[in-house]
Amino acid sequence: MANTFITVRDVDEETFRKFKATSIEERMKLGVALTKAMRHLLDEKKKQKIKLNPRNLLKISGIIKTKEKVRWSEEIDKILYESQK
Numbered sequence: 001m002a003n004t005f006i007t008v009r010d011v012d013e014e015t016f017r018k019f020k021a022t023s024i025e026e027r028m029k030l031g032v033a034l035t036k037a038m039r040h041l042l043d044e045k046k047k048q049k050i051k052l053n054p055r056n057l058l059k060i061s062g063i064i065k066t067k068e069k070v071r072w073s074e075e076i077d078k079i080l081y082e083s084q085k
Contacts, residue, residue, distance in 0.1 A: 003031070 023033035 019033065019037075020030060026033065028036075051059050
């Protein structure tokens with residue numbers, strides 16, 4: 001992977017000082033610390049984008065499949081909201 005040289009504007013000075021101090025405490029070059037921070041931000045964003053498709057719920061092992069009518073949402077509401085009274 002090639003290294004890229006960048007210039008960054010409009011960085012909060014106090015935040016940068018704390019970030020730089022933390023990278024020094026961790027004995028890490030500033031570029032490496034910045035790369036880790038950027039990867040962390042991208043990973044968090046990727047986790048937020050992943051949405052569960054309801055059609056795939058039955059493919060998950062451990063889901064109870066029954067032929068009789070089940071009112072799970074009503075049971076869950078009863079458990080959640082009656083315990084708060």
